[in-house]
Amino acid sequence: MRSGKRLSERWFNLVLWLVALVFAVFLIGLGALVVGDLPQVERRFTLEQFLDGEQARASASALKQLRREQDDNQRQAEQARLALDAARSASESARETFANWLRTRDATQRVDQDPGLIARTERLDALKAAERAVEERLEALDKAGLDLSQRQSAQIGIDTELRSAAQEKLDAAERGQELRVFAYRLAFTLPLLALAGWLLLKRRHGRNWPFVWGFALAATFAFFVELVPYLPSYGGYVQYSVGIVATLLAGKAVINALHAYSERQRAAELRPDEERRTEIATDQALQRLAKKVCPGCERPVDLANPDANFCPHCGIGIFERCVACNHRKSTFERFCYACGKTATTLPIPGIT
Structure with a gap:
């Protein structure tokens, strides 16, 4: 046996359900924008806000000065290495020339009375002394560079401690801010869910039932879906607690309705x-x-x-x-x- 509803009534009901879904989609889009933009009511924190200003400036200035000194030391060390390479090259070339000259000189000539040999030996000694002077200078620069590196490491440690302390304060401030923003979002979505429940209980059979169902779908989606990406570590407890309370209330209402229905049927x-x-x-x-x-x-x-x-x-x-x-x-x-x-x-x- 067929239903007593007219065909046009069934089509109208389908269209009204479509209206409810479209209304819900637009409400969901608006709710997503509102929920996403709620953090803008809070100002964003930065690490610099929690640093000790005077100590941070002093540490930054000391690190900058150490880096400048280290850069200058590295340039001087590079120049010294180039000079050392040149001195070693000149000394090596002079030794080869001296060795060749010794092989070709007159073997019978007395060494202690040979002015050329004495002059060449003195020149080699001078080159070796210059080479050693460059080496000593390079060693001094390397020692100074090591000292600068140690000072820089110590200063970086001081700066790291300052920033670690500031980071702890920043984390605490962000946790407080996260709690406030979550409270804003909860204060926005939870009343919508409560209002949707009331409308379903009182107005779901009224003349404007498509808007009631659309609003209920949007409110449910906003609370149980749109709120999920913004939940803090404890947010799930809130969401599941609300779900449990809502389920208990709905279940109790259904149980009472079932008993009332059974009583009405027996009386009828x-x-x-x-x-x-x-x-x-x-x-x-x-x-x-x-x-x-x-x-x-x-x-x-x-x-x-x-x-x-x-x-x-x-x-x-x-x-x-x-x-x-x-x-x-x-x-x-x-x-x-x-x-x-x-x-x-x-x-x-x-x-x-």
Whole structure:
């Protein structure tokens, strides 16, 4: 058996659900922008804000001076190395020349009275002395460079300690800021969720139900999805706690509704059949019959049985005879679908 709703009504319902979804999408987009922009109400912290200004400036100045001295020392050391290479090259060249000269000189000449030999030996000694002087200068520069490196390492340690202390303060400030921003986001999304729950309870069957459902979908998405990327380490506790409370409240409401429904059904089954039928809407009755359940007690009934005119569970009348054509029809239909006459009925044989 088909539903009593008109085809146009079903299409209108589909369009209204589409309106609810579109409304929810735009609300979700707006909510995402608001949730994402909420941190802008807080100013951003920097490490420099938590450094001791005077000590930080002194440390930075000392490091800068040490780096300048170290750069100058490295330039001088490089120049000394170049000079040492040149001195060694000159000394080596002079020694080779002297050795060649010794091999070609007159072997019979007295060495101690040879002016050329004396002059060449003195020249070699002078070159060696110059080479040694450059080496000593380079050694002094290397020692000065090592001293500068040690001083720089010590100063970097001091600067690191200053920055570590400032970083601890920065971390504490950012944690406090994170807590405040999360509180802003929670203060924005949690009331929306509460309002959505109230609207669903009170207005979901009203004239503007698409906007109620759209708002509820958007609020639920904002709290349980959009808030997730911004949750601090403890944020999950808040979210799951709210979910547990909401589930408990919803579950309790459903349990109470179920007991109230059972009580109403038991009370209704004690009232006369005609009175009970008039309280059931036609569309609702036809929808339940289409599911092969009794419109009154919603228990299964055998609609295929031509003798099943009453519900065997609650006794409500389900079928009757049309007075115009004597056709068997549902007691909940306003018109006979065999002849189209109004639902004035004749008693079914065997039914009083």
